[in-house]
Amino acid sequence: MAGVITITSWNAGALLAQVAGGVERGMNLAMATLAADAARLAGVAGGGKPSAPGQPPAMQSGVLHANIDSDVQSQSDGVHGFFGVRAGIPYALRMELGFVGVDSLGRHYDQAPRPFLRPALYADSAQVVSIVASEAQI
Amino acid sequence: MNALTQAIYNALAADSTLSAMLPSYGGGPAIITADPVPYDVPRPYVVTAQPLNDQPFDGKNTVLGHTIHQDVRVVADATGSSQQIEAIAERVRALLHRQSIAVTGFTMIVADVSGPVAAPSDPRIMMLSLTARFVLV
Numbered sequence: 001m002a003g004v005i006t007i008t009s010w011n012a013g014a015l016l017a018q019v020a021g022g023v024e025r026g027m028n029l030a031m032a033t034l035a036a037d038a039a040r041l042a043g044v045a046g047g048g049k050p051s052a053p054g055q056p057p058a059m060q061s062g063v064l065h066a067n068i069d070s071d072v073q074s075q076s077d078g079v080h081g082f083f084g085v086r087a088g089i090p091y092a093l094r095m096e097l098g099f100v101g102v103d104s105l106g107r108h109y110d111q112a113p114r115p116f117l118r119p120a121l122y123a124d125s126a127q128v129v130s131i132v133a134s135e136a137q138i
Numbered sequence: 139m140n141a142l143t144q145a146i147y148n149a150l151a152a153d154s155t156l157s158a159m160l161p162s163y164g165g166g167p168a169i170i171t172a173d174p175v176p177y178d179v180p181r182p183y184v185v186t187a188q189p190l191n192d193q194p195f196d197g198k199n200t201v202l203g204h205t206i207h208q209d210v211r212v213v214a215d216a217t218g219s220s221q222q223i224e225a226i227a228e229r230v231r232a233l234l235h236r237q238s239i240a241v242t243g244f245t246m247i248v249a250d251v252s253g254p255v256a257a258p259s260d261p262r263i264m265m266l267s268l269t270a271r272f273v274l275v
Contacts, residue, residue: 053173054188094258097267098173100213101260112173113209115190118269122191122207 019136024074026135027081030128031070034083038120039068042095053112056119057095064089084117142206142272143171145241146186149233156229159222160184175213181263182214182226190269203247203275210234211257212266220264227254227266234270241274248273 043065044051046058059065070083085092098113121128150156150169157167161180168183170176175185190207210230214223235251254266 054190097209097255097257098211098265099258100175100265101263103260110174110177112175112187113190113211115209118207119191122205123193 020074020079022136023079023132024072026132027072027079028070029135030131031072031081031083033127033131034120034124035068035070037124038083038116039065041120042068042116051114053114055114056116057114064092064095067092083120140188141242141244142208142274143186143188145239146208146210146234146270147171149237149239150184150230153229153233156184156226156233159226159229182212182223184210184212184226184230186210203273204244206272206274208270208272210251210268210270212254212268213259214264216259216262216264223264223266224254227268231268234268241272244274246272247275 041056043059044056046060048060049058051058057064064085067086067089068084069086070081072082073080094111095114096117099109099111102108147169151166160167160169160182162168163170163179163183168179170179170183170185171187173185173187175183186208188208190209193205194201195203195205212223212227212230214226231251231254234249237249238246239249249270249272251268251270253268257265257267259265
């Protein structure tokens with residue numbers, strides 16, 4: 001019959017595996033992009049002076065900057081991308097969200113947020129989608 | 139104060155329900171629009187100061203609009219109950235989420251709010267942070 005194509009072999013498994021591999025590859029690239037952008041935001045040397053409230057934290061010791069990283073985990077429910085600061089840097093969350101109160105050393109703070117993670121995410125969100133879609137070829 | 143922060147302040151300060159939840163400061167409810175917050179502001183208070191991110195979207199030759207994210211933080215004494223701070227945060231969310239607030243010089247297309255999430259504080263104080271996204275043209 002003219003105009004009719006008969007599918008004799010449907011390689012869904014191979015196709016899905018190819019897409020999943022692409023998504024994981026894309027997610028790795030996207031998270032690395034976000035981590036690099038966050039590190040760029042938090043990588044401006046402060047020379048002992050803090051940044052203005054609301055601006056990314058000025059780099060002092062370089063510990064925060066050096067511990068910005070990304071990770072990708074492929075699980076049964078999907079591919080999950082993460083970027084942030086490695087564990088053991090307690091002031092990272094304070095920088096991102098601010099801090100009010102007395103710390104464990106008895107120092108009083110009314111610290112305004114100096115976000116560096118969410119600005120990177122918001123600025124790069126379209127790029128993240130584009131990278132993942134491109135690698136997955138969807 | 140930028141136009142968006144002023145608009146957020148106006149929307150929050152005009153609400154009698156939220157105002158009744160907050161102490162007075164500076165002749166109005168304790169809604170602060172600058173960081174750092176002055177030490178004499180009584181808790182609970184609400185603070186929103188500046189955008190987290192301002193992403194313009196461009197046409198061929200001109201900026202068509204902005205997508206702006208801005209935090210609104212709620213700070214309260216730790217009393218052993220989160221009922222008060224959660225009620226304030228929920229009221230802030232209700233006043234901003236999917237609401238059309240007047241921003242001088244712009245038309246608001248989208249307003250949505252995520253959170254609240256718990257922000258760092260010492261055991262005497264609780265802080266919740268909401269992040270609002272606005273699309274302005």
